[in-house]
Amino acid sequence: MLTIGQTTFQSRLLLGTGKYPDVTTQQQAVEASGADILTFSVRRMDIFEASQPNFLEALDLSQYHLLPNTAGAKTAEEAVRLAKLARAAGLCDMVKVEVIGCDKTLLPDPIETLRASEELLKEGFTVLPYTSDDLLLARRLEELGCHAIMPAASPIGSGQGILNPLALSFIIEQMTVPVIVDAGIGSPTDVAYAMELGADAVLLNSAVAHAKDPVKMARAMKLAVEAGRLGFEAGRIEKKRYATASSPETGMSR
Numbered sequence: 001m002l003t004i005g006q007t008t009f010q011s012r013l014l015l016g017t018g019k020y021p022d023v024t025t026q027q028q029a030v031e032a033s034g035a036d037i038l039t040f041s042v043r044r045m046d047i048f049e050a051s052q053p054n055f056l057e058a059l060d061l062s063q064y065h066l067l068p069n070t071a072g073a074k075t076a077e078e079a080v081r082l083a084k085l086a087r088a089a090g091l092c093d094m095v096k097v098e099v100i101g102c103d104k105t106l107l108p109d110p111i112e113t114l115r116a117s118e119e120l121l122k123e124g125f126t127v128l129p130y131t132s133d134d135l136l137l138a139r140r141l142e143e144l145g146c147h148a149i150m151p152a153a154s155p156i157g158s159g160q161g162i163l164n165p166l167a168l169s170f171i172i173e174q175m176t177v178p179v180i181v182d183a184g185i186g187s188p189t190d191v192a193y194a195m196e197l198g199a200d201a202v203l204l205n206s207a208v209a210h211a212k213d214p215v216k217m218a219r220a221m222k223l224a225v226e227a228g229r230l231g232f233e234a235g236r237i238e239k240k241r242y243a244t245a246s247s248p249e250t251g252m253s254r
Contacts, residue, residue, distance in 0.1 A: 002178060002200055002201050003178070004094070004126065004128070004147050004148050004178055005094065005126040005147040006126075007065065007094075007126075009036040009037060009065065010034075010036055011033075011034050011035050011036045011037070011222070011225070012195070012200065012201040012202065012225050012226075012229060013033055013034065013035045013191075013201065013202060013203075013204075013221060013222055013225045014035060014037040014038075014039060014067065014180065014201060014202070014203035014204075015029075015030060015033045015035040015037070015038055015039070015203070015204065015205065015208065015218070016038075016039050016040070016203070016204065016205025016206075016208075016209070017030070017038050017039065017040045017205075018040060018041065018205060018209065019205060019206060019209035019210060020209045020214060021209075021214075025214050025215065026209075026214075028214075028215045028218075029208055029209070029214040029215050029217075029218040030064075030218070032215050032216075032218040032219040032222065033208070033218040033219070033221060033222050034222045035064070035222075036064060036065055037064065037065045037066075037067050038064045038065070038066055038067065039066075039067040039068070039069050039096055039203065039205070040066070040067075040068060040069065041068075041069055041070075041071040041072065042068045042069065042070060042071075042082045042083075042085055042086045043070075043071060043072040043073075043082060065092070065094070066091050066092045067092065067094055067095070067096055067128070068082075068083070068086035068091050068092060068095055068096070069095070069096035069097075069098050069130075070082040070083055070095065070096070070097055070098045070099065070116070071098045071100075072098075072100070073098065073099050073100070073112075073116070074099065074100055074101070074109070074112070075099065075112055076099060076112045076113075076115035076116035076119065078099075079097055079098070079099050079112070079113075079116035079120075080116055080119050080120060080123075083095040083097070083116075083120055083123075083125060084123070087125070093124065093125055093126055094125070094126035094128065094147075095120060095125050095126070095127060095128065096128045096129075096130060096150065096203075097113060097116050097117050097120065097127055097128065097129040097130060098129075098130040099112040099113045099116055105155055106155055106156040106157075107132060107152075107155070108129075108130055108131055108132060108152075110131070110132070110134065110137050113129050113130070113131060113137075113141075114137075114140060114141065114144070116129075117129045117141055117144055117146055118144050121144060121145045121146070126147045127145075127146045127147055128146065128147060128148045128149075128150055128180065129141050129146055129149065129150060130150045130152070130182055130183070131149060131150060131151050131152070132151065132152055133151045133152060133153075133164050133167040133168050133171065134151075134167075135167065135170045135171050135174065138151065138171045138174075138175060138179075139174065142175055142176065142177055146177065147177060147178075148177050148178040148179070148180055148200075149171065149175055149177060149178070149179050149180070150179075150180045150181075150182040150203065151167075151168060151171050151179065151181060151182065152181075152182055152183035152184055153168070153181050153182070153183060153184040153185055153190065153194065154183065154184030155183065155184055156183045156184065156206075157183075157184075157205075157206045158183075158184050158186075159184065159185070159186030159187075159206065159207060160184050160186065161184060161185065161186050161187065161189070161190035161193070162181070162184075162190055162193055162194060162197075163184070165193070165197060168181065168194070168197060168199075169197050169198070172197055172198040172199055173198070178200035178201060179198075179199050179200050179201075180199065180200060180201040180202065180203050181194040181199045181201075181202045181203070182202075182203040182204075183203075185202060185204040185207045186207050187207065188217075188220045188221055188223070188224035189224070190207075191204070191221050191224035191225055191228060192224040192225075192227055192228035192231070193228065194228065195224070195225055195227075195228025195229045195231070195232055196228045196231045196232050196236070197232070198232050201225075202221075202225060204221065207221065208221060
């Protein structure tokens with residue numbers, strides 16, 4: 001089970017709700033994923049106008065915990081405003097803080113992310129900041145009181161998987177709050193690898209929504225999370241330079 005702040009979740013897979021070809025596919029993929037937490041961009045929906053199209057309306061939201069994110073924000077002030085809008089709409093006190101510093105790479109702005117996280121913590125939010133794979137930034141965010149750290153595996157939506165497993169492993173080893181690998185995941189292999197490194201959870205969207213069969217991919221991601229976590233908990237064998245016979249040599253006839 002995954003615990004963030006005061007809440008415990010059954011699934012270690014967090015799923016984005018955007019980019020699906022249609023609402024039926026979205027609904028079926030969400031169900032197949034087994035995810036408890038669904039994330040969405042506050043800026044991409046009119047949360048106060050019931051007559052406006054709502055891509056969450058096909059889902060039974062009583063079955064899920066919503067995680068609004070501040071995607072599109074470029075300053076701490078923008079991120080804080082979006083988080084407060086989500087809370088005012090009665091969505092959730094848990095927020096993914098996303099402050100983009102580069103339009104081309106969509107990499108997060110570390111300074112503005114720190115500022116936004118600090119302000120939202122003061123406002124009583126459960127804060128999950130999206131970051132690069134920078135250990136020192138992760139430490140600072142944890143010291144502020146953030147409830148989880150969400151380092152990117154690679155650029156958002158790139159599908160490149162985990163580009164720097166060493167940097168990611170440093171963060172995982174040193175954090176006492178959950179580490180949720182976010183952004184750049186492309187396949188179940190990437191998910192299993194993240195979990196085997198010791199990540200507490202994985203958040204993804206494009207890898208499912210843009211798959212040829214999003215529903216099957218959602219199921220595959222669910223199984224990858226479970227397999228990777230079990231592999232981490234079981235502990236892999238030590239790598240050796242030479243072969244080691246799998247059958248014992250004692251008691252063998254000469």
